[in-house]
Structures are given as structure tokens and as C-alpha cells.
Amino acid sequence: xxxxxxxxxxxxxxxxxxxxxxxxxxxxxxxxxxxxxxxxxxxxxxxxxxxxxxxxxxxxxxxxxxxxxxxxxxxxxxxxxxxxxxxxxxxxxxxxxxxxxxxxxxxxxxxxxxxxxxxxxxxxxxxxxxxxxxxxxxxxxxxxxxxxxxxxxxxxxxxxxxxxxxxxxxxxxxxxxxxxxxxxxxxxxxxxxxxxxxxxxxxxxxxxxxxxxxxxxxxxxxxxxxxxxxxxxxxxxxxxxxxxxxxxxxxxxxxxxxxxxxxxxxxxxxxxxxxxxxxxxxxxxxxxx
Numbered sequence: 001x002x003x004x005x006x007x008x009x010x011x012x013x014x015x016x017x018x019x020x021x022x023x024x025x026x027x028x029x030x031x032x033x034x035x036x037x038x039x040x041x042x043x044x045x046x047x048x049x050x051x052x053x054x055x056x057x058x059x060x061x062x063x064x065x066x067x068x069x070x071x072x073x074x075x076x077x078x079x080x081x082x083x084x085x086x087x088x089x090x091x092x093x094x095x096x097x098x099x100x101x102x103x104x105x106x107x108x109x110x111x112x113x114x115x116x117x118x119x120x121x122x123x124x125x126x127x128x129x130x131x132x133x134x135x136x137x138x139x140x141x142x143x144x145x146x147x148x149x150x151x152x153x154x155x156x157x158x159x160x161x162x163x164x165x166x167x168x169x170x171x172x173x174x175x176x177x178x179x180x181x182x183x184x185x186x187x188x189x190x191x192x193x194x195x196x197x198x199x200x201x202x203x204x205x206x207x208x209x210x211x212x213x214x215x216x217x218x219x220x221x222x223x224x225x226x227x228x229x230x231x232x233x234x235x236x237x238x239x240x241x242x243x244x245x246x247x248x249x250x251x252x253x254x255x256x257x258x259x260x261x262x263x264x265x266x267x268x269x270x271x272x273x274x275x276x277x278x279x280x281x282x283x284x285x286x287x288x289x
Contacts, residue, residue: 017147018122021140024148027155031226032141038228040139044119053078057119060084061229062271065092067115070102072130075112077101083270090270105130118178122147139178144225163225168210168218175219176201191277197266203277210278213243233257 021041025032035041039059047056053066053076062085066078079098080089091098103112113132116124121143122135142148150158163171180201190196191206204210210217222239223229230236234257241247244258253261263274264281275281 015123015125015135017149018135018142019148019152020136021121021142023152024141024145028141034224034226035141038226040228043139044116044134044137051082052080057115063093067112069131073106074102074104075132077103077112077115081270085270085272093269093271105132164220166218168213168215169205171218171220172201172205172210194266195268197268197273197275198271200273200276203275207276207278209243216243233259 021032021036025036039061042059043057045056047053047066051064051066053068055067056064057067058064060082063081063083065081068076068078070076077092077095077100079092079095079100081092082089092100095101105112113124116132116134119139120134120137121140124135125133127133136142144163145160148160151160163174166174176199180199191203196202204219221242222236237258240258240262247258259274262278262280263276265272266275
């Protein structure tokens with residue numbers, strides 16, 4: 001039964017099919033260096049004192065949430081998360097208080113397994129005491145390019161998966177497997193619910209820019225795959241101008257970055273997410289042509 005519960009997270013590849021990011025870096029040093037410095041590469045690590053718990057989830061760009069193994073059958077998501085915005089602890093996103101929430105390892109919903117799966121690379125395995133064991137910490141090369149053993153053995157004949165060849169809808173779905181995280185089920189499809197701001201894939205798919213782009217707009221249009229998110233909002237203006245070379249505004253925007261008006265930030269507790277439903281919002285209504 002336990003093996004069956006793990007199957008959706010393992011897929012069709014085995015751990016031996018994965019070679020690890022270090023192996024990829026031998027032939028792709030520039031991509032490896034850039035990706036190693038990104039937040040993706042640091043999404044999971046063993047907790048270090050004075051951090052609580054056994055595992056630290058998150059690179060710390062916005063927050064780090066901690067998880068402890070309680071016993072052979074259960075893990076605890078701690079009720080306190082560290083937030084960069086306050087350089088301190090507050091209630092964990094989605095939780096009601098600081099008591100924490102326990103999850104059974106082999107619960108049919110697989111919540112804890114999916115947490116580990118989205119924050120690591122390769123299939124999860126189980127230790128002799130049923131502890132969850134990630135194949136490689138962080139979101140590394142083979143999450144996007146697939147297991148690399150065949151490519152490493154014979155690069156000329158075995159090409160890795162190239163997400164750049166995906167359709168926009170396929171890439172949205174692919175990235176959305178993890179960037180579609182939902183705190184509660186009722187936030188899944190309600191675009192009016194601010195909690196769905198965490199589901200970037202959902203909101204992007206609903207935006208007019210995505211629907212009318214004829215496949216030109218996808219996740220990597222704005223987010224270079226081997227680098228981290230760019231901190232300066234104005235850095236995304238060039239991507240907007242690929243389709244909107246001449247912006248139409250009836251009021252002065254005084255050099256304001258496009259995303260500040262068309263993708264306004266949504267605050268959830270101590271976290272801030274850009275609204276990926278690109279459009280004319282209440283912020284920009286007065287400037288509508």
C-alpha cells in the first residue's frame with residue numbers, strides 16, 4: 001500500500017536514472033552556475049540551529065517553513081514560519097495558530113509527500129524506518145529536463161527534455177504542478193479569492209495576455225529558467241514590450257514599472273505575490289484608454 005501511494009510522485013523513472021546537478025554542470029557550467037544561485041536550488045535543506053524542526057522548506061527569499069518528523073507515521077508542519085519581511089516568526093501560511101499541523105506520511109492526499117516532491121529533485125524513497133528521503137535537495141536540473149543518465153552516457157543520441165519546446169498551455173500546467181500550491185481547496189478556482197494569488201498558473205491562464213498571445217506568453221517569457229526571479233519590477237518591462245511596443249496610457253505613469261499596475265502585489269499574511277492575472281485592475285482603471 002505504501003509503495004502505491006508513492007507511485008504518483010515517482011513517475012516512470014527510478015532514482016538510478018538521475019545523475020544530479022553536479023554531473024550536469026560538468027558540460028553546462030554556465031547554466032549550472034546560474035541555477036545553483038537561484039532560489040529554486042535552495043528550496044529544501046536540513047534545518048540548522050537555531051532553526052526549529054528537521055527540515056527547512058523555502059529558500060528564504062520570502063519565508064522558510066519548518067517540518068519535523070514526529071514518529072514513524074507522522075510529520076508536523078510547524079505553526080511558526082520565519083518571514084524575511086519582519087526578520088522574525090509569525091503564523092505559518094494556511095494555519096490558524098502557532099500549534100502546527102500534523103500530516104500522516106501515507107495519507108491518501110499525500111500532502112507531506114507532495115511538499116517534499118515539489119522541494120526536491122528525483123523520486124522520493126523511504127528509509128528503513130519509513131522516513132521520507134529526497135533524492136536531491138532543491139529544485140535542480142532534472143526537475144525540468146528529466147532524468148539525465150541516458151544523456152550523460154551518450155549526449156549525441158539522447159537529448160534531455162527541453163521545456164522551451166512546450167506549448168504555452170503545457171508549460172503553464174508543468175510549472176503549475178508546484179507553482180499552483182493551494183492553501184485550501186476553495187481557493188483553487190475562485191479568482192476573487194486573494195489566496196489564489198499563490199496559484200500563479202491558474203491566474204496566468206485566466207489573463208487576457210495569456211489567452212490572446214497565441215502561445216507567445218509562457219512562464220519563461222518573464223522568468224529565465226536558469227536564474228532567479230528578478231527583484232527589480234522594472235526588469236520585466238522588456239517582456240511586456242514584446243507585445244505592447246507602444247503602451248497606451250491616458251494619464252502619466254511617470255516611469256512606473258508595468259507590473260506595479262497590471263500585476264499588483266497581493267499580500268497574504270507576511271507573504272507578497274504578484275497577481276498573475278495580468279490586466280487592468282482597480283489600480284489601473286483610471287488610466288484605461
